Amino acid sequence: MNNKAVILGNNYYIGLSAIRCLGEKGIHTVAADYSEEDRYGAESKYCSEKILVPHYRKESGKFIEALIDYAKKQDVKPVLIPCHDSYLEVIDAHLDEVKKYYLLPQTEKGLATEVMNKDTLHALAMEKGVKVPESVRVNEPNFREKVTNEIQFPCLVKPFDSPSFVATFRKKIFKVHTMDELEEAVAKADKAGLEVFIQRIIPGFDDHMHTFDAYLNQDSKVTHWTTAQKLRQYPINFGASVYTIHKYIPELYDIGTNFLEAIKYKGFGEIEFKKDAETGEFYLIEINARITNFNHLLYKVGLNFPYITYMELIGKPIEPQALKETTNRAFWYGYEDLLAVKDYIKTGQLSVGQVIKSLFRPKAYAIWSWQDPKPAFAFMKTRTSKLFRRGK
Template identity: 45%
Template sequence: MVKKAVIFRVNYYIGLGAARCLGRNNIWVVAAIENNSKVKYGLHTKYIDERIDIINVKENPQKAFEQLVQYAKRQDAKPLLIPTTDPYVEFVDRFLDELREYYLLPPIKKGLYTKLMDKDLLSVLANQNNVQIPKVIEPNSQDNITETLDKVEREIGFPCLIKPVNSHKFVAVFKEKMFIANNRDDIINGLSKANEKKMEVFIQQLIKGFDDQMYTFDCYIDKNGEMTHWATFQKQRQFPINFGASTYIKQRYVPELVEIGSRFLLDIDYRGFAEIEFKKNARDGRFYLIEVNVRTTNFHILLEKLGINTPLIMFKDLNNEKIGTEFIREDTEIHFWSCYEDISAIRGYLRKKQLTLPNVIKSLLYKKVEAIWAFDDPLPGIYFVLEKIKKFIYKRFSR
């Protein structure tokens, strides 16, 4: 009997990393592929054993669910199902009870994934569990905009952030994670753009501090509710700069994050892998919860290097195998590097004079693992470069 793991979006480096984490341990990897995807490089990994085609989960979630069920019914054992981006997590949460009949999934209460991704509901959960979060103001209607503006100036000040309740839908429309408001006019314009696209947003306090004051707590809570693995990390750079995803991040032990993060997740009865992002306030030195990622992280290749192979841990846990424990209580200085995106980030930091070239060069001297390139699995890296060259040529000569 072959035990399998079905992974969404292996074509992109997050899913690719999950496939490598499992494939290197002789787990049968099934890539669930959306036919309309333009990104293909990850599909050239040698660690894919099988492929299944599914329709886009955002366009037709019911059909995607039916396709997954049809595949699972043909298997001798329930496969593990791994969502790798927020839309897939929303899809899994929508059909969670039904999918559990056919797939291995953490024993988490239906709706909790969505609550943690929804910024309004996350704020409620954080407040209920005494976790420090940035101050939030809910905008009034356009008729009462003056009242909102006065409240912003009085309670949180400028600059501040206009953030979406649903991040990935906002990014899909505006190609950025949030709007930055430096004055009252910026708030009026930001709210107007969001209302025009029917995007639900809120205004949030900006926690002072450079990007290296962003930290993460990454952990695994087993099916019985025991926290078995954790590590903490400190961002060095991200893209888009100041408000983006990690492009260069290092492992750094921060005991305070372990205490805050583990208490929060255990109190809400969470199961499986989670990543909590914090920012350390430059003014008071306190850690503020920014967001919770309930999907696989973009740097689980770094976690694998540290002995916390989260896809494999989940696979074993849900298949009733022993998973042991691993807690990183030291600074290893090992970095995760998303080279291509980090180059864009570096250009942005240099352009805005937030970093100097000597500092950037010095930072790259540390031991690191790369997001896409791997010596034991080179084809995805080669095809990634070829895709970028093809894209450049198309833009260059199609004008």
């Protein structure tokens, strides 16, 4: 296997997980980042090579040029694996050019951005008969009346462009309880040049969040899949997974497969659903069009999605596989879970006893590995340094 794997974004544990999943298979992994700061994923013993490239957002053109220049120096096309939405957005915008020099699963320009954008994703879902939470646009006639009577408070102010919103506000949504709060949130987004819409909150605690995780081949057919259940998120209620269990949820296969195949999706994709606590119906919340946060959990239960991706792209596809069982293994990002638990307990959503009871499961850790401990030490070093600077 002479094709190198270029992993974008190694200052987060998704990139680290991709490096481990590929490196342990003997694949030459290349950690590509714009800075040495907090680059703990590149400290893995499975990282074969490190390169620095211009910032994907501040210097997008130069970033793409640097990637192409690197690929031109290789004997065969590298496989490109973006591990962050912002990297994926830029790659998608330049896909026609990038795919001349790299192997990528998604070959249709714009589709990745379309499923990451809440507006176009919801339109696609409704077109294909998949339930999505009711929403109202800010510029609709009788906007306030619709929010008050149809959406009702509390509700969510959500961005169409999630990566840009998260980069600006360090959160995925604004939760508002009154019209004054709503108008203030909309004004904040407008000042930042970001479009938003208002969405109904589907009833149910965080453990009503479920995922369908799948790989679709170049014929847009699901070949590998499983499902999971989130137990805790950070920030709580509307954040990223910090404690998720592998659980078989058969209903999600039909909904997820039919939708992804219908839109001609290719590569790894994760659909996040919320199960309505009152009706039991599943609502599509969002799609992650890159390796998921709890990739290491999927690897531990037998689905190495970065490797599945790599092998298909170099022309050696792995035999299809579905995990139709509940292993009860848990993904755990301990650092942020501690922050989440504090807030869950503070708001009365969980008790100390419930949290302790939930921990008695086999784990798949976000960062720690006995076989590859250096990234965890690098991570703790940077976090300790930041805390020390704040204390001055």
